[in-house]
Amino acid sequence: MERSSPSPSSLLPQEPSRPRRDARVEKSVSQGERQALRKARLFFRRNLGGYLFLLPALVIFAFFVWYPLVLGFTISFQNVDMINPAVWVGWTNYRRVFSDPLFGIAWRNTLAFTGYALLFGYFVPIVLALLINEMRHGKGLFRLAFYLPVMLPPIVTAFLWLWLYNADSGLINALLHVVHLPGGLWLENQGTALPALVVVATWGAAGSTMLIYLAALQGVPASLYEAAEIDGSNLWQRIWHVTLPTIRPIMLLLLVLQIIATMQVFTEPFTITGGGPANATMTVLILIYNYTFQNADFGEASALGVILFLVLAVFALIYMRMTSRLMQGD
Amino acid sequence: MALFTQNAQSSASGQKRQRSRRRVEESSERTLVSPLMLKRPAGRVIYWTVFALLLVSTLITFGPLYWMFSSALKSSIEIFQSPPTFWPLHPAWNNYASAWNVLQYPLYFGNTLILAVGAVVLQLLVSATAAFALSKLRPAGKGIIQFVFFSTLMVPPVVYLIPQFVNISDLPLIHVSLINNWAGVWLPEAASALNILILKSFFDTIPTELTDAARLDGANGWQMFSRIILPLSRPALAVVTIFTVVASWKDFLWPLLVLSNPDLQPLSVAIFHEAGINSNYPLPFNYLMAGLVLASIPPILLFLLFQRQIIRGVNLTGLKG
Numbered sequence: 001m002e003r004s005s006p007s008p009s010s011l012l013p014q015e016p017s018r019p020r021r022d023a024r025v026e027k028s029v030s031q032g033e034r035q036a037l038r039k040a041r042l043f044f045r046r047n048l049g050g051y052l053f054l055l056p057a058l059v060i061f062a063f064f065v066w067y068p069l070v071l072g073f074t075i076s077f078q079n080v081d082m083i084n085p086a087v088w089v090g091w092t093n094y095r096r097v098f099s100d101p102l103f104g105i106a107w108r109n110t111l112a113f114t115g116y117a118l119l120f121g122y123f124v125p126i127v128l129a130l131l132i133n134e135m136r137h138g139k140g141l142f143r144l145a146f147y148l149p150v151m152l153p154p155i156v157t158a159f160l161w162l163w164l165y166n167a168d169s170g171l172i173n174a175l176l177h178v179v180h181l182p183g184g185l186w187l188e189n190q191g192t193a194l195p196a197l198v199v200v201a202t203w204g205a206a207g208s209t210m211l212i213y214l215a216a217l218q219g220v221p222a223s224l225y226e227a228a229e230i231d232g233s234n235l236w237q238r239i240w241h242v243t244l245p246t247i248r249p250i251m252l253l254l255l256v257l258q259i260i261a262t263m264q265v266f267t268e269p270f271t272i273t274g275g276g277p278a279n280a281t282m283t284v285l286i287l288i289y290n291y292t293f294q295n296a297d298f299g300e301a302s303a304l305g306v307i308l309f310l311v312l313a314v315f316a317l318i319y320m321r322m323t324s325r326l327m328q329g330d
Numbered sequence: 331m332a333l334f335t336q337n338a339q340s341s342a343s344g345q346k347r348q349r350s351r352r353r354v355e356e357s358s359e360r361t362l363v364s365p366l367m368l369k370r371p372a373g374r375v376i377y378w379t380v381f382a383l384l385l386v387s388t389l390i391t392f393g394p395l396y397w398m399f400s401s402a403l404k405s406s407i408e409i410f411q412s413p414p415t416f417w418p419l420h421p422a423w424n425n426y427a428s429a430w431n432v433l434q435y436p437l438y439f440g441n442t443l444i445l446a447v448g449a450v451v452l453q454l455l456v457s458a459t460a461a462f463a464l465s466k467l468r469p470a471g472k473g474i475i476q477f478v479f480f481s482t483l484m485v486p487p488v489v490y491l492i493p494q495f496v497n498i499s500d501l502p503l504i505h506v507s508l509i510n511n512w513a514g515v516w517l518p519e520a521a522s523a524l525n526i527l528i529l530k531s532f533f534d535t536i537p538t539e540l541t542d543a544a545r546l547d548g549a550n551g552w553q554m555f556s557r558i559i560l561p562l563s564r565p566a567l568a569v570v571t572i573f574t575v576v577a578s579w580k581d582f583l584w585p586l587l588v589l590s591n592p593d594l595q596p597l598s599v600a601i602f603h604e605a606g607i608n609s610n611y612p613l614p615f616n617y618l619m620a621g622l623v624l625a626s627i628p629p630i631l632l633f634l635l636f637q638r639q640i641i642r643g644v645n646l647t648g649l650k651g
Contacts, residue, residue, distance in 0.1 A: 043470065049551035050469025057460035057479065057526065064494070064518040065482050067502060072493035080496065131380055134363050138381065143641070144633075145388035148395070151629040153580050155598040156622045159605065160398050163619065168412040171397045177413055203391070211644040222360035229364060238362055264488045267582055271602060285488060292492050293587075301492045309489035316484035 076306045080298040093303035103304075105279050106287040109194060110263055113283060116195055117262040121202035121209075122255065128206075129213035130243070143214070147207035154204065158271040161200040162187070187273055190280040197268045197281055205261075209254055216247040249322070256319045260312055284308055395626075402426065402620035409616045422616070429620035432613065433604065435597075439628075442596040445515055445585070446578040452520040453574050454567065461529035462555050466541050483523045488583075494518060495587055514588040519578070525570050532566035533559055569643035572636050579629050597625050 076093055078086040097103055132142045149157060164171045165186040173183030186196040224242045233241065244251075269281040270289070276282075284304065291301035367373040401409055403421040429435070463469065464476055487494070498508040498518065508514030536559060544554050560567070582598045589595045592603070601621055605613040613621065633640060 047469035050463045050467035050472070053459045053463035053467060053551060053555070054469070054475060056456045057521075058475075060456050060517065060521045061479065061482070063501065064497070064521045065485075065490075066478075068490040068493040068497045069485065071497055072490045075493055075496060082496070082499065128384075130362070131384055134361055134377075135381060135384070136368070136377075138385070142384055142388065144637070145391050147640075148630065148633065149391050151576065151633045152626050153598045153629065154582050155601055156398075156626050159601070159618060159622055160394055163401065163615070164394055164397060169410050169414045171393070171414070174413050174416075203394070207391075208644060211641060215641075215644075217361070220361075225360060225362060225364070235362065243362060260486060264486055266488070285491075288492060292495070298492055298496055305489050305492055309485070312486060312489060313484075316486075320484055 072302050072305055072309070075299055076303040078299050080302075081296045082298065083296075089299065093299040094307075096300055097303045097307065100287075102279065102282060102287055106282050106284045109279075109281060110265065110283045110285075112194055113198060113201075113265050114259055114262045116198040117201060117258065118255075120195075120198055121206055122258060124202070125206045125209035126213055126251070128210045129217055130239070132210075133214055133217040143211065146210055149204045150207040152204065154267040155271060157200060157204045158268055161196075161203070162272050165196060188277055190277055193273055193277060193280045197265075197272060200268050200272065201262070201265065209258070212250065212254065213247065216250045217243070220246045253319070253322055256315055256322065260315050260319070263308075263312060263315075398619055398626075399623055402429070402616055402623050404616050406614050406616050409619075425616050425620045426624065429613075429617040429624060432617055433600065433621045433624070435621070435624055437593070438595065438597040438600040441594060441600075442579060442598075445512060445581075445596050446575045448512060448516045449519050449578040450571050450574045452516050453522055453525055454570060456520045457522055457525035457529050457570065458560070458563075458567070459555070461526050461533055462559055464526070465530045465533035466536075466538070466554065466559065467551060479523050479526055482521070483527070487518075491583075491587075498588065509588060510591045510594060511588075512594065515581070515585050518584070519581075525574075528570060529563070529566055532563055536562050565639075565642075568636075568639050572632070572639050573643050576629060576632065576640075601625060 075086070077088060077090060079089045079092075080086045128142075128146060132139060132146075135142065152160075167173060167183065167185050167188070172186070176183045184192060186192050220243055224246070225238060228238050228242050264285055265283050266285040266289070269275055269283050270286055273281045275286045275290075285308075288301045288304050288308070291297050291304065363373070363377075368377055400416070400418060402425055403423065404415070404418040404425075405420065405422055408415060408419060460479070464472055464479075498514045500507055508517065540558055540562075541554050544558055549557070579596075580598070581596070582602070585596050585599050586602065589599060592600065595603070601618075605618045605621070612618075
């Protein structure tokens with residue numbers, strides 16, 4: 001892209017008054033300084049417009065991304081309750097976070113949630129996209145049907161499923177009753193509460209991934225299928241040796257993105273089970289929320305946030321390597 | 331994301347773009363299953379079986395939606411009947427009207443709308459100007475600035491959720507609190523590296539000859555931006571707008587933290603407070619269901635109206651939605 005634009009990128013309209021004033025200044029300075037000044041002026045004229053256009057974004061990012069990021073690290077070493085002035089406390093917050101019995105529980109639940117989400121939700125969109133892509137009829141209907149939950153506000157999805165899981169009058173137990181299977185106390189049972197929430201999250205998000213795979217499948221060259229067919233390959237061999245290798249980069253990327261996204265799970269456990277029963281759905285983010293708004297302990301919450309950040313950073317780095325070409329831009 | 335790179339790269343040079351377009355056309359003629367196979371009787375049987383299976387599996391999404399809609403029509407006694415009725419005995423359509431009033435739908439719908447409109451205006455303003463500078467003005471240090479923006483794509487906002495809360499309750503330098511202020515929701519949202527990325531990649535596909543010619547004719551940066559780049563970028567701006575609206579409509583955690591004043595809250599936060607497990611006066615369940623339906627109608631309408639742009643946007647970003 002660099003090649004295509006050898007632009008001089010001077011932007012500002014030249015103000016007529018400018019050269020005269022500059023000439024006056026130039027008289028009073030020495031030769032070397034004059035050159036430096038001219039260079040600076042040229043630099044200014046070339047770039048000022050660009051910087052002015054970047055200004056809003058730079059200000060917003062400085063105030064609402066970079067500063068809070070740094071603040072997170074500082075607060076994690078401070079005692080902050082938003083009433084008294086902050087006090088430096090060293091590693092105390094981290095020690096308290098690590099010694100909290102809920103720390104282990106929250107991480108185990110979060111990792112279990114991520115694992116279940118991969119198990120339930122990773123292959124479903126791929127299979128759906130593969131099947132829908134082969135359809136000669138009703139493609140639009142299927143796309144609509146499976147994408148619709150993605151559009152719903154998460155609070156709607158959460159309360160809707162709270163109702164579906166209802167032991168006595170919920171749809172799920174009613175359907176099980178129709179086929180003479182025993183129903184369950186899905187959300188009240190420690191063993192089933194977390195998987196039940198994973199179902200909710202998958203229901204609400206799978207459609208989006210499916211659309212991405214559908215687009216990826218459009219990019220599989222037809223000539224490859226034809227060639228494979230001439231070589232006598234059957235349907236499974238074509239899927240295994242043509243389709244999957246072609247969409248593999250996207251499959252890997254979405255794997256990492258799904259891990260990053262599901263480790264931040266909050267809305268479902270917070271609104272449906274409130275972290276219960278008996279902390280069975282307590283996740284890292286809920287713990288952060290509780291530290292902040294139940295204990296008013298911002299330092300401890302930030303320490304846990306930093307730990308979460310470090311864990312996510314591992315996956316973010318993998319993701320960054322995958323998209324490194326993108327990051328370098330042009 | 332990867333797709334997006336593909337798009338951006340392929341559209342960078344016209345030649346490549348043509349090739350990829352041809353590829354798409356070819357693939358629409360031929361997929362995994364060959365047309366020949368579909369003409370055979372066995373192939374047809376399998377095809378229609380799969381079709382029927384897919385049709386049945388749409389019940390996984392339509393079923394719960396139907397349940398929400400029909401539960402809202404039940405009386406407060408019937409809704410807790412066990413086993414439940416699949417269609418209400420006496421559909422109470424006025425449950426919707428009651429929910430509309432009890433939930434103060436106009437107020438919260440208005441708040442949600444204001445939050446969405448503000449998010450769109452601010453995000454477009456911030457992202458489009460930055461993307462324009464990075465794509466067309468290319469000031470010195472562009473590479474570093476770009477890296478600094480785009481590296482935030484790797485940092486999920488939840489990791490600085492609490493510091494952000496501390497931050498907006500007392501902004502540095504100006505010492506203003508944005509708690510219980512819509513700006514407290516708008517401003518942090520406006521720092522969207524993804525939007526800058528989407529718009530920049532689109533602006534990159536606009537030939538530099540156009541802006542160069544304008545510059546020769548004496549246009550300044552603002553004129554190039556507002557008269558050339560923006561009008562040519564309507565598709566990309568539409569995608570960003572729709573996704574911002576959807577994201578704003580779905581937003582829950584941040585408005586929950588920032589807006590504790592009920593008069594300012596969006597619909598999702600209000601529903602949570604009025605019906606959640608922590609609520610003091612829980613809403614009757616049939617009203618809650620009606621409220622959920624009412625809260626779902628706008629985004630579903632949005633999807634039906636802008637399906638093409640949304641699908642395009644999902645393919646562009648691969649992230650949001």
